[in-house]
Amino acid sequence: MDDMNGSPPAPPAPASGDPAAEVTPDTVRAALRRVKDPELNLNIIDLGLVYTIAVDEANKVIVDMSLTSPGCPAGPQIMGDVERTIQAMAGVGKVVINLVWEPFWTPERIEPKVRAYMGL
Numbered sequence: 001m002d003d004m005n006g007s008p009p010a011p012p013a014p015a016s017g018d019p020a021a022e023v024t025p026d027t028v029r030a031a032l033r034r035v036k037d038p039e040l041n042l043n044i045i046d047l048g049l050v051y052t053i054a055v056d057e058a059n060k061v062i063v064d065m066s067l068t069s070p071g072c073p074a075g076p077q078i079m080g081d082v083e084r085t086i087q088a089m090a091g092v093g094k095v096v097i098n099l100v101w102e103p104f105w106t107p108e109r110i111e112p113k114v115r116a117y118m119g120l
Helices: 025-032 075-087 112-118
Strands: 050-055 062-066 094-098
Touching: 025 050, 025 062, 025 075, 062 075, 075 094
Parallel strands: 062 094
Antiparallel strands: 050 062
């Protein structure tokens, strides 16, 4: 049925687990904005902890990310939150999180506006 403007209704949003859901690096990046470093209370995207996001033809999501330091006490929590957040996205297949240390994370990786707000 058309709406009052004569346009067909918009298709429903894909349901969770719907293989037709579009999974892209941008949609994954947007979802990861909800994951925060509990010590800094900032999301991992703005902190610059996520280096690359790739999605293959089977909607397998591969994330290369780092932590603020190798001994980061919140590391296991952050990594678990990343995996759970991505896996909860509609259409996602397998999730692979690679913890990388090259390049080593520095405060210069923080989003410039956030860095300025923090006085760095």
